[in-house]
Amino acid sequence: MLIFEQSRGGRRAFAQAPAQKAELSGIPETMQRKQPPALPEVSEMQTVRHYTRLSQKNFSIDTEFYPLGSCTMKYNPRACNALAMLPAILGRHPHAPDSHSQGFLACMYELQEMLKDVTGMRQVSLVPAAGAQGEFAGVAMIRAYHESRSDDARTEIIVPDAAHGTNPATAVMCGYKVREIPTLDDGDVDVEALKHVLGPQTAGIMLTNPSTVGVFERRITEIAALVHEAGGLLYYDGANLNAILGKVRPGDMGFDVIHMNLHKTFSTPHGGGGPGAGPVGVSERLVPFLPVPMVGFDGHDYHWLTEKECPQTIGKLSAFAGNAGVLIRAYVYARLLGREGMVRVSEYATLNANYLAKRLSDEGFALAYPARRATHEFIVTLKKQAKELEVTAMDFAKRLLDYGYHAPTTYFPLLVPECFLIEPTESEALHELDGFVDAMAQIQAEAEDSPDRVKTAPHSLPVRRLDDVRAARELDLRWQAGD
Amino acid sequence: MPFIPHTEDDVRHMLSAIGVERIDDLFDEIPPELRAGELQSVPEGMSEMEVTGLMHMRAREDGQPLCFVGAGAYEHHIPAAVWQITTRGEYYSAYTPYQAEASQGTLQLLYEYQSMMTALMAMDVSNASLYDGASGLAEAVLMAVRANRKSKSRRILMPRTLHPAYRKTVRTIVRNQGIELVELPFDLRTGKTDPNALQAHAGEDFAALAIPQPNFFGVLDDVDALTDFAHANGMLAIAVVNPLAMAVLKPPGEWGDAGADIACGEGQPLGAPLASGGPYFGFMCCKQAMVRQMPGRIIGKTVDLDGKTGYALTLQAREQHIRRSKATSNICTNQGLLVTAATIHMALLGGEGLARVAAACHANTTTLIERLTEIQGVERGFDSPVFHETVLKLAAPAADILRSLAAHNVLGGYRLSDDYPELGDAILVCATELRNAVDINEYATKLARIMATCAQVECPVEPKFN
Structure with a gap:
């Protein structure tokens, strides 16, 4: 039964709204709504019971083994949630001045530093709100890089046929054509096919390693060299970072840009379809293009890095600084694990x-x-x-x-x-x-x-x-x- | 080992079943020269007790100042039940509902959410959320370019009264697809879109006009006229609205003669805490005829093999996991948990409750404006009706005044000069239903003292913490 079907006119959760309706004195009548919206009219207990019962119709990590490939459905530690929901952390306004933000900014800065380390990248921006937005940021940076060098003939992004659907969709959102290459019978990328499609039109390649077929791409160093020789850049889809955390780093494999899915590798909740967080890390040459804002540290205070400090940035991806509450959960998880825990x-x-x-x-x-x-x-x-x-x-x-x-x-x-x-x-x-x-x-x-x-x-x-x-x-x- | 349940016996048993000696042998396909050394910047692990201590310390550092800042994120009362239920493991730790039979809880909830949002917006259909208001507007712009068959242009009219961060975000997301954003100036007296500047574009080819309500200045614009202008000139009307305000203001579906075509915005006022700017959720509704152009997840009602009602993801042929490079968007994960909270929030408040909260915000803001403009050197920026936010002009450097207020534990507003230098020393202030008479009095008293000092001596005033 829908919550709407439990509705009765005049019923409400009376504790939750002002007892009297204030006048809308300053608003002309022509601008006002005639009737309140037809939302359910239910009591507080009805609501609690309805949504508790609905929850019981879900499978979840907390209740079932959930071996969903490529999604990393691991335990989401409760401490991460509890600490992200401390009143002062929940109540911090995104425009709070730096004087009232040092605690929050310290967490974000340290998370940036830890993610740099585990990915082997030069710099990290935490702002992409999900994996697909991280992908978007990554490919947009590749494009900004080529444009900054007036290298305008690069119109194609290469994607293996096994890639996640967001890869080709992202390339198109960034204005690129997609060239697919096949996967060999042993699961590795077909390097001969890659050589065939590489050329002056190549902007870059999007790879996942371990790949979406669940094996480590053994010829990655050779692939990186080939793509770089052709003037393209390598994008790493971090969907499978859980497989290699602390063992091998995308930066060392030759990747120029990577997005991480913190809702996978760093155990933030999937929430029935979000919110995620998709930070991006880049090699030296893409640092100027990272999305803003990021957090800087002058040895004494933490501060925001915005368009002012980063004039070549691809820009903002959301109104504020991404899914901060998710980032806090990932930060707590990283501190709980520590360096030994990451490798484990x-x-x-x-x-x-x-x-x-x-x-x-x-x-x-x-x-x-x-x-x-x-x-x-x-x-x-x-x-x-x-x-x-x-x-x-x-x-x-x-x-x-x-x-x-x-x-x-x-x-x-x-x-x-x-x-x-x-x-x-x-x-x-x-x-x-x-x-x-x-x-x-x-x-x-x-x-x-x-x-x-x-x-x-x-x-x-x-x-x-x-x-x-x-x-x-x-x-x-x-x-x-x-x- | 934190979050790893294996005993030593388990590990021995598993390794022997696999036929290797050590766990590290399982990484033998990684070329040895690529293997990482020890992590340098990741500290030693901590116990939950230690991390709890650390996070409490960090939280204390930031304090809990009295907040009169809005500018796209608003502090509201959230019923205790909302997040207690939302963080139940069955919602919190579930995946996107691809296996419909094992996800009926989330799927039915999302169907209820779509029903609530369409009621609130007076629109035909809703998707199941986007990342946030700003990126949601970017998706609306892309959708309008796809859906407007009358227009051959890839140009969009964007009023300067739209949230500056939204305009920046839209630019980042659509620029690589050759979409041009044309700015519309505002009237310096009213804070509304300048009708003459708008008329100058009559007869030109644009795919859409974005219409914020209330706009970034808190001002209520003449949305009927703007919507009709868009339609008369072959443009789609994209409403960008505060969903709480829609409980008392004319909703997008009723704007002008035909209603807005797309309604989108920031869902945060519906049950999401401030939380440093996210996670929030973007909502999007549209007319029925455009549903196949909508990005993101959509839930439909259907039946099972026995004819029993059930809910499932539908119209998936729009989406990246089916259509790949031809998808309407690359969006995959959205903001499911925030939508869970919003649905419970809307159910608890109901239409009447939301209207009361919205009216209380408006009343408190009216009081705030009265109290603050009594102070010498503080006046209203525009002479138009507002919802729960307004521009104030200060006869002193805004940055210094705000810094002094912050030092007295009051976040006094959002400084406008970076985005709107033409407004001079102006700030944007907001009072939600939480800012009662005591709070407003505290702000007014402190501001009066600071402004008075400022008038006597040179700013900046040396702050004193209270």
Whole structure:
């Protein structure tokens, strides 16, 4: 039942608004609204109960194993939230003067410094509000760099076919054409194909390493040299930074610009779809173009760096300084982990992924890249099941929900048929991994013996499979009185 | 080990199953010459107790000054239930609702949010949020260029009365797509868009006109006339509004003869704390006919195999994960958790509650203006109606006055001279429903004292902390 359907005229959460309505004395009547908006009229307890009950219809990290590949669904420490919600931190106005901001600015400056260190980049700006905005900032900086050198013939961004959809979408938002290059059977980028598309029209390349197929790009140094020789720059999509934290740094691989997803690697919450934070780090030549504002330190006081101090900046990406509250959570997480903790993240994430890959392989599931070492994630392909049993990856995914496991990422990357991209993260314990393997094995048995049970799953969730076609064809995007 | 549950036995067992001796062996595909040394700038880890101490210290350093600054971020009462429920793990630690059956909580909530926003804006459809008000306006500009089939231009009329940071953000985001932003000046007496300057563009080809309400100066503009002007000249009308104000002001869907085509803005006044400027959320509504041009997630109602009602992401063919380089935007993650808070906030306040809060803001601002303009050397900047924010002109250097006030623990306003040098020593001040008579009296008393001292001796005044 919708909150609107619980509404009764004249009911309200009376403690939450002034008892009397003040006069709108200074506002001409022609500018005023005639009727208050038709929002639900419900009591405080009704509201609390309704949204608490709705929450119970969600899977989440706090309630289920959530091995969603490329999303790094690891534990979000509660301290990060509690400390970001201290009253003075929540109450700080974005335009508070530096005299009332030294504590906040110190956190931001130290976060910049730590992120520089773990990525091996020269300078960091924290402002992009999410991964896709970080990507935008990165490609916009590449463009600004070429423009600053009057190198105007560079019109193309190269993107591997396995790339996340935001990569090509971002390149287009920055006014570039997208050139796709294929991935080899072993999961590495096709370097011969790369050589073929590189040229004076190349502005740059967008890569993820480990790549979206879950393997480390072994020829990265050679790729970097080739792209740089052609006059292009290398963009690092930080989606998979969890795999290499403290082990290898994008700056050392030759990348010129990187975005990080703090809602992945630095454990800030995904929030049911945001807010994220997508800071960008750059090599020396892109420093002047970083988005503003950033935080500077003169040895005594912290201060903002704005368009004034950074005249070549690509500019602002949001009204203030990005998702500051998310950055505070990431800062607390980084301080809790410390330098030893950072390395442990990639080590145990990789250990869990390799263990899970081995166990699933032993159970008869086909790994997409069996000859390769798994990174923090790996791909299982269910094409045999789809062909022989007519049970697809989607069917397995939905049946997993019945077993109390969130499904891995399905049908991404697009180049592997019937795929599961599985990322267990470092925060899952051995018994959770074993439980997941058992569930997969049981679903396999069901697929062989009673395939309809799998093909019509889920059976135990608040709803069964939804009619997506109807949702798109008979658009119903809001409740209306009389519904 | 913080946040890692493995025992030594577990690790031994797992390594042996994989067939390697040490964890580090799992990184053997990384070329050895690339391997990183020890991190230099990351300090040793701390316990939760130690980090708690550190963060309390940092918070104390910044204090909690009495805030009369708005300028795009407003301090409002947020019911305790809002964030207690929003930070339940089931909302806080869930992913984007791709697996609809396992995400009905978030999906239904987003459908309710869309319903509330369309009611508040009097528009047909809403998306499930964008990053913030400024980047949301950039998306609205891109959408208008796509959607306006009558216009061949890639030009947008942007009033100077729009938030300066919004104009800067829009520029960053749209400039690489060859979109030209043409500034509209304002009338120095009224603080509204200059009608003569607007008329000068009649008959020209623009994709859209952006219309802020209230504008950056807090001033209420003649939005009906602006909307009709846009439509008469083949432009789309993009409303940029404060959602709380829309509880008492004529909503975008009712502007002019045909209503605004797109309504967007900063959702922060609906349940998001100030938090140094984010996370907030951008909202966007539009007319039904334009829904396929809208960026971001959209939730639709549908049925399951048994005919039972359910909710799912819909119109995904617009989005980057399906259309890749042909998507309406590169946006992926948006601001789901803030929308969760906003939905609960709107449910708790209801239409009447929001209207009362909005009216209280207006009344307090009216009192603030009265009290402050009684002071010698303080006068109103414009003679137009305002919502909950206004421009004041000072007969003393604004930077010094604000610094002195801050030293007395009052954030007295936002200095306008960087963005609007033509206004001289002007500040933008705001009083929400939280700034009661006692607060306003404290501000007025301190400002009077500082202005008086300023008139007698040369500024700056040496501050004294209270």
